[in-house]
Amino acid sequence: MDLNFASDNIEGASAPVLDAVLRANAGPAPAYGADPWTARVESRFAAMFEREVAVFPVATGTVANALSIAASVSPWGSCLCHFESHVIDDECGAPEFYAHGAKLIGLPGTGCKLVAAEVAAAHDALPKAVKQMPPQALSIAQATESGLVYSVSEIAALGEVCRSRQLAFHMDGARFANALVRLGCTPAEMTWKAGIDILSFGATKNGCLAAEAVIVFDPALAASIAYRRKRAGHTFSKARFIAAQLEAYLDGDHWLANARHANAMAERLARGLLALPGVRAAWPAETNSLFAIMPEGLDRALRNAGALYHPWSARALAPEETVNPGEVLVRLVTSFATSEAKVDSLLAAARSAGGAS
Structure with a gap:
């Protein structure tokens, strides 16, 4: 997967x-x-x-x-x-x-x-x-x-x-x-x-x-x-x-079609992941990247399922936003080659974890 x-x-x-x-x-x-x-x-x-x-x-x-x-x-x-x-x-x-x-x-x-x-x-x-x-x-x-x-x-x-x-x-x-x-x-x-x-x-x-x-x-x-x-x-x-x-x-x-697809896959990912308990966006997902603040338990579960993505800096968060104890800020990126099935597989793994805290 x-x-x-x-x-x-x-x-x-x-x-x-x-x-x-x-x-x-x-x-x-x-x-x-x-x-x-x-x-x-x-x-x-x-x-x-x-x-x-x-x-x-x-x-x-x-x-x-x-x-x-x-x-x-x-x-x-x-x-x-x-x-x-x-x-x-x-x-x-x-x-x-x-x-x-x-x-x-x-x-x-x-x-x-x-x-x-x-x-x-x-x-x-x-x-x-x-x-x-x-x-x-x-x-x-x-x-x-x-x-x-x-x-x-x-x-x-x-x-x-x-x-x-x-x-x-x-x-x-x-x-x-x-x-x-x-x-x-x-x-x-x-x-x-x-x-x-x-x-x-x-x-x-x-x-x-x-x-x-x-x-x-x-x-x-x-x-x-x-x-x-x-x-x-x-x-x-x-x-x-x-x-x-x-x-x-x-x-x-071709370049615009590729970009539209990558952005659409990020939107699909954001809709599913941000619907889980304890997950919120660090910044709006405006292009092909989702920056999500999530419970550490969910992060562990996704990584144990084989998910690859990067932890991210919180230095540019809005003043009213913080990454609390027990949470992590991560970046997930989609591309011109990302399929709906790939996005849905990650979302299925996240749902299986139940928004673990």
């Missing part, structure tokens, strides 16, 4: 993506991004975002974030972000490394979301003397590390803070598709029209083998990324294999 809800990274690639890689493998093609797959993907992104954009395909989200921040912040500058954001908490200092010593400054926020007024206040309170590292960028994750989604108006409010303070505005879109289908808006509305300057466009979590892209809306930020990507060792000789993944991912709105 498959009860693995540890991450959306555990799944393989979708069939259309795998088929596209095999097709790209037939015969020779120009190297280093001069291939037709890369050219078509660049055109596709421009159409999708309703404007000309600079596109830099890469293989990992870490390097997409690191190159984005490095292009936005000087070595003596700093980037504001949530204190539990992936860029500050889960990338082994890669953004600082690629930015040659720039600093990330973590800010608080419920559900790992930043609020415009609080970001403005935090920015304005920072020392601006030459002895300190001046803030030069803001980075947000869409969706957040707690599975929440910034509305278009919330992004626009943060964008206005950035414009008024000359900050570059970066979006970590590791789960960009899941957030987009939740909002029901266009990619343009969720990014540059709301003030985003540079985007880490994620695809690996939603059906690709290893494919992400830095999408740049501000031409001034794009100028150095080709050099930074090469220097970082992420300019692939056989770049067509990354581009082929992205092309198949976007073709026929």
Whole structure:
């Protein structure tokens, strides 16, 4: 019985993506991004975002974030972000490394979301003397590390803070598709029209083998990324294999269908699990992750049944919420490949435990 809800990274690639890689493998093609797959993907992104954009395909989200921040912040500058954001908490200092010593400054926020007024206040309170590292960028994750989604108006409010303070505005879109289908808006509305300057466009979590892209809306930020990507060792000789993944991912709105399915499976999981006694949501399940506070007994019973998922930090809980003695906070993640049967199997195991306390 498959009860693995540890991450959306555990799944393989979708069939259309795998088929596209095999097709790209037939015969020779120009190297280093001069291939037709890369050219078509660049055109596709421009159409999708309703404007000309600079596109830099890469293989990992870490390097997409690191190159984005490095292009936005000087070595003596700093980037504001949530204190539990992936860029500050889960990338082994890669953004600082690629930015040659720039600093990330973590800010608080419920559900790992930043609020415009609080970001403005935090920015304005920072020392601006030459002895300190001046803030030069803001980075947000869409969706957040707690599975929440910034509305278009919330992004626009943060964008206005950035414009008024000359900050570059970066979006970590590791789960960009899941957030987009939740909002029901266009990619343009969720990014540059709301003030985003540079985007880490994620695809690996939603059906690709290893494919992400830095999408740049501000031409001034794009100028150095080709050099930074090469220097970082992420300019692939056989770049067509990354581009082929992205092309198949976007073709026929495959990426959106995958995200809708993953979100729907999380909703199904949430309906069943939160109906059990003693189980409540730490934050609303807005994308493909459920963060549940549950009795320790239920957690033990699920793990004894073979369920896999991660314990989670409670630091971004709302002030009125706590994880009480005898409770645990956990994260369960669904994906494009999660079946209803898999969700129902976990729910059956939970019901068999009777919401054990």
